[in-house]
Amino acid sequence: MKRRILVATTNPGKLKEISEMLDFDVDWVSLSDFSDIKEIVEDGKTFAENARKKALGYAKQTGLWTLADDSGLVVDFLGGAPGVKSARFSGEKEENRTLLDHKNMAKLLSLLKDVPKEKRTARFVCCLCLASPEKVLIETEGKLEGVIAENQAGSNGFGYDPVFFVPALDKTVAHLTSAEKNEISHRGSAVGNLKPLLEKLLKLKVRTD
Secondary structure (H helix, E strand, O other): OOOEEEEOOOOHHHHHHHHHHOOOOOEEEEHHHOOOOOOOOOOOOOHHHHHHHHHHHHHHHHOOEEEEEEEEEEEHHHOOOEHHHHHHOOOOOOOOHHHHHHHHHHHHHHHOOOOOHHHOEEEEEEEEEEEOOOOEEEEEEEEEEEEEOOOOOOOOOOOOHHHEEEOOOOEEHHHOOHHHHHHHOHHHHHHHHHHHHHHHHHHHHHHHO
């Protein structure tokens, strides 16, 4: 029987990215597929802590292997902010993700107004954790280095993609196709590190079932 793995997100964009990169014969489901699930509070001080807490928490609730990530933007000039608060950087709870993204980017650009390019260095960080209801199975990390642009540019992706400029490509992440983004992104790197480990785990599980 095909294994079901829960991706701990309600974000369809994130589910699509991860399932495309982990192209195993797995039935990928998201938190949206569960009506009575209790939200895990992300109160860790690091991305790794939050990923671990979500993976174990949702795995225990559903009985499924659960893949959770915590990812965000780290801006050097802002002392590492927004960091683990990236998703709620604007301080507002907003059901409309697109509107929330714009509010977060607007605050970021405001804080960096008149800051020169050489001081706008930043990186996307992603920590992934795969857990069973009993224990952590795999943990990986990925990063993407860049610079915060002065204005939004590009219409692809989500989150801070329109303001995250990659000098080597001379464009923002929001100018990249889904395939191009997966090749270089922090999540792509973390998933790339996880993929061979998950493949071994799935083969081991098949042999022992």
